Amino acid sequence: MVLTVPFADSNMPENKPTPPKPVDQLTPAAARLEHEALAREIAQHDRRYYEDDAPSVSDAEYDALRLRYEALEAQFPELKSTESLTRKVGSKPSEKFSKIRHRAPMLSLANAFADEEVEEFVERIRRFLQIKADAPVIFTAEPKIDGLSLSLRYEHGRLVSAATRGDGSVGEDVTANARTVGDIPQKLTGKDFPEILEVRGEVYLSHADFAAINERQAAAGKQLFANPRNAAAGSLRQLDPAITASRPLHFFAYGWGEISEMPADTQSGMIDAFRRFGFIINPLTRRCSTVAELLEHYRTIETNRANLGYDIDGVVYKVDDLNLQSRLGFVSRSPRWALAHKFPAQQATTILDAIEINVGRTGSLNPLARLRPITVGGVVVSNATLHNEDYIRGIGGNGEKIRNGVDIRVGDTVIIQRAGDVIPKVLDVVLEKRPADAKPYLFPSNCPACGSHAVREQNPRTGKEDSVRRCTGGLICPAQARERLKHFVSRNAFDIEGLGEQRIEELYADGTIRRPQDIFTLEARNAGKLQRLENREGWGATSVKNLFAAIEARRNIALNRFVYALGIPHVGDTSAKLLARHFGTFEAIQEAAKAAADPESDAHAELTSIGGIGSVVADAIVEFFKEQHNEEMLDALLAQVHVEPVEATVSDSPVAGKTVVFTGALEQMTREEAKAMAERLGAKVAGSVSKKTDIVVAGPGAGSKLNKAKEFDVQVMDEDGWFVLVGRN
DNA sequence: TACCCTCGAGTTCA
DNA sequence: CTCGAGGGTA
Numbered sequence: 001m002v003l004t005v006p007f008a009d010s011n012m013p014e015n016k017p018t019p020p021k022p023v024d025q026l027t028p029a030a031a032r033l034e035h036e037a038l039a040r041e042i043a044q045h046d047r048r049y050y051e052d053d054a055p056s057v058s059d060a061e062y063d064a065l066r067l068r069y070e071a072l073e074a075q076f077p078e079l080k081s082t083e084s085l086t087r088k089v090g091s092k093p094s095e096k097f098s099k100i101r102h103r104a105p106m107l108s109l110a111n112a113f114a115d116e117e118v119e120e121f122v123e124r125i126r127r128f129l130q131i132k133a134d135a136p137v138i139f140t141a142e143p144k145i146d147g148l149s150l151s152l153r154y155e156h157g158r159l160v161s162a163a164t165r166g167d168g169s170v171g172e173d174v175t176a177n178a179r180t181v182g183d184i185p186q187k188l189t190g191k192d193f194p195e196i197l198e199v200r201g202e203v204y205l206s207h208a209d210f211a212a213i214n215e216r217q218a219a220a221g222k223q224l225f226a227n228p229r230n231a232a233a234g235s236l237r238q239l240d241p242a243i244t245a246s247r248p249l250h251f252f253a254y255g256w257g258e259i260s261e262m263p264a265d266t267q268s269g270m271i272d273a274f275r276r277f278g279f280i281i282n283p284l285t286r287r288c289s290t291v292a293e294l295l296e297h298y299r300t301i302e303t304n305r306a307n308l309g310y311d312i313d314g315v316v317y318k319v320d321d322l323n324l325q326s327r328l329g330f331v332s333r334s335p336r337w338a339l340a341h342k343f344p345a346q347q348a349t350t351i352l353d354a355i356e357i358n359v360g361r362t363g364s365l366n367p368l369a370r371l372r373p374i375t376v377g378g379v380v381v382s383n384a385t386l387h388n389e390d391y392i393r394g395i396g397g398n399g400e401k402i403r404n405g406v407d408i409r410v411g412d413t414v415i416i417q418r419a420g421d422v423i424p425k426v427l428d429v430v431l432e433k434r435p436a437d438a439k440p441y442l443f444p445s446n447c448p449a450c451g452s453h454a455v456r457e458q459n460p461r462t463g464k465e466d467s468v469r470r471c472t473g474g475l476i477c478p479a480q481a482r483e484r485l486k487h488f489v490s491r492n493a494f495d496i497e498g499l500g501e502q503r504i505e506e507l508y509a510d511g512t513i514r515r516p517q518d519i520f521t522l523e524a525r526n527a528g529k530l531q532r533l534e535n536r537e538g539w540g541a542t543s544v545k546n547l548f549a550a551i552e553a554r555r556n557i558a559l560n561r562f563v564y565a566l567g568i569p570h571v572g573d574t575s576a577k578l579l580a581r582h583f584g585t586f587e588a589i590q591e592a593a594k595a596a597a598d599p600e601s602d603a604h605a606e607l608t609s610i611g612g613i614g615s616v617v618a619d620a621i622v623e624f625f626k627e628q629h630n631e632e633m634l635d636a637l638l639a640q641v642h643v644e645p646v647e648a649t650v651s652d653s654p655v656a657g658k659t660v661v662f663t664g665a666l667e668q669m670t671r672e673e674a675k676a677m678a679e680r681l682g683a684k685v686a687g688s689v690s691k692k693t694d695i696v697v698a699g700p701g702a703g704s705k706l707n708k709a710k711e712f713d714v715q716v717m718d719e720d721g722w723f724v725l726v727g728r729n
Numbered sequence: 730t731a732c733c734c735t736c737g738a739g740t741t742c743a
Numbered sequence: 744c745t746c747g748a749g750g751g752t753a
Contacts, residue, residue, distance in 0.1 A: 385745085385746095387745085387746065388746090391746090397746070397747055397748090398747095418744095422744055423745070425744095459748085462748095466747095466748095467746085467747065467748090468747085570748095570749075611750090611751085612749095612750070612751090613750085614749060614751085615749090615750090616748085616749060616750085617749075617750085687752075
């Protein structure tokens with residue numbers, strides 16, 4: 001569909017920004033509207049300021065908003081209690097924390113809930129390490145404190161910095177506040193501490209101290225903390241360390257980051273060393289050598305949970321032997337050698353008022369449960385995802401029944417759980433409470449946004465029906481167009497500051513932005529005489545100026561971001577990077593994709609030859625570039641932006657980019673470890689020797705592969721040679 | 730074919 | 744964070 005893009009209200013006379021009416025001339029209704037709008041806007045700015053660390057308005061503008069907001073409340077006191085955002089609009093942020101990059105990332109742990117999962121965890125470790133059934137593997141087991149992780153850096157025994165976990169690689173510098181925590185030593189004790197030592201652990205508040213703090217909050221008329229963890233987080237993130245000092249935070253040490261010299265070769269030994277250095281170790285830390293012992297300790301902790309005096313949410317198991325830990329390594333972002341055995345998550349019961357359908361960027365019809373608001377684990381929940389049609393009907397991913405096949409109906413009383421203590425989910429239905437007139441939910445067969453037919457496609461390979469029903473409206477579906485635009489400006493794509501979801505909604509609705517390329521003509525069109533952005537409600541001159549600047553800044557964009565922004569199905573962040581790295585320029589990608597449409601060409605094979613790109617992804621790419629309207633969009637867009645080719649990423653590893661084959665018996669590591677290690681260093685591991693192979697690592701008993709290696713004149717080395725080449729680890 | 734892992738796309742609340 | 748599915752390998 002070809003859309004003309006008129007500027008909004010083009011027949012309105014040009015008008016100057018009108019100064020807001022004095023508050024005493026407002027009707028209560030108008031005041032209420034403005035109050036609500038202001039609360040939303042201020043909350044948004046606060047969020048950008050605090051969470052994204054990117055103020056969206058100047059301080060002066062922010063102050064003006066707040067002044068107006070307070071003036072309204074002064075004139076119309078009834079507003080204070082009516083709008084729930086009122087109390088959330090906190091004090092004006094003055095300063096912020098600087099960032100600290102962790103030298104070693106702070107990882108998360110794999111979770112388990114059932115005993116069987118603990119067995120599997122131990123089994124997996126034995127298999128990976130090829131440890132015989134009768135040989136014991138020792139684990140440590142300790143309570144998982146429900147607080148905030150903190151990384152403390154000591155140099156020559158002195159605390160030099162403290163950082164929160166953040167996203168795992170970059171945290172916030174809370175050193176001044178950490179110094180006020182009694183359990184955190186300023187100076188390490190003893191003599192044998194390493195020169196550089198990063199100790200990691202958990203900051204928490206006891207139940208008693210939490211209650212006392214909340215009493216004080218109440219007395220001061222301030223908002224109460226929902227739970228000890230929030231209170232601890234709030235206390236640690238105080239800008240004034242004196243306030244942190246007045247909150248009795250505690251700290252348990254349980255791990256480490258960078259360390260110049262290892263004081264021990266086991267997890268438990270390390271923890272003991274930390275104790276010698278002056279840290280507090282959780283007294284319920286034990287060594288266990290069987291699954292039964294682990295589970296027994298879990299039950300002990302669970303039984304004592306209420307008497308501990310602080311919140312815990314499970315038990316952490318770690319392989320004790322550090323040698324084994326390093327052999328086990330990591331899976332994506334969590335170590336293979338540790339597991340968090342969580343206590344059953346908190347649940348609550350409420351009523352399902354309605355089921356709404358949202359339309360995603362790919363046309364997926366996503367059912368959302370609107371719930372009678374209820375508190376689960378200290379947070380009020382009013383929405384929850386229902387995943388898909390089958391989930392509502394009581395059918396799981398592989399066709400088996402879930403919830404004993406009970407479907408979910410509007411009016412049902414449902415059990416809500418915050419999965420992983422964060423995202424709420426409809427766990428079950430209380431059948432006894434189902435109203436007599438409740439009817440099975442009829443999943444729409446048409447898109448609620450555009451009315452097009454919505455279908456569940458068949459997977460061409462397996463013949464199975466897709467679990468997701470999708471709108472077939474494509475270009476004509478406004479919801480899809482809107483979501484594609486949101487994707488286009490999202491964080492890993494164009495990341496245009498000042499153009500978030502809300503603004504996209506607004507600008508899409510009035511026709512200002514309908515296609516990605518419209519973003520880059522926005523300023524030119526705005527310069528015309530029509531109603532300008534800066535005169536609109538909710539937009540100030542500065543925010544518009546900043547927005548234009550942000551858009552200008554993105555006229556140059558990295559290839560991988562650009563590819564990702566296009567929103568090709570199955571092409572996310574990672575695949576976009578793979579494509580960028582393989583082809584180098586956007587033209588090369590485009591050419592290959594177009595060529596692949598011709599079955600004679602081997603371009604399709606080139607796509608699938610990229611590790612991580614298979615036939616499904618390749619097909620999606622080819623389809624995307626085949627579409628006429630996508631071509632038009634790209635032409636228009638490329639006239640506006642410059643896509644930067646990627647520079648060849650040169651890793652400093654000696655085997656980066658090489659293809660390695662391991663053959664024969666390996667003595668110092670298992671095959672799986674060897675593979676994981678090589679890949680970590682940027683090498684590709686193949687199963688057989690070909691002329692593409694660069695290195696063959698041959699152990700004793702290597703046969704045909706070794707001969708082949710000689711035939712192809714491939715570099716051959718033994719395990720020791722490998723370690724000489726790449727170093728240990 | 731059966732797995733194991735990674736990825737994409739969806740999600741909540743503050 | 745979770746689900747389902749794609750990709751790759753035993």
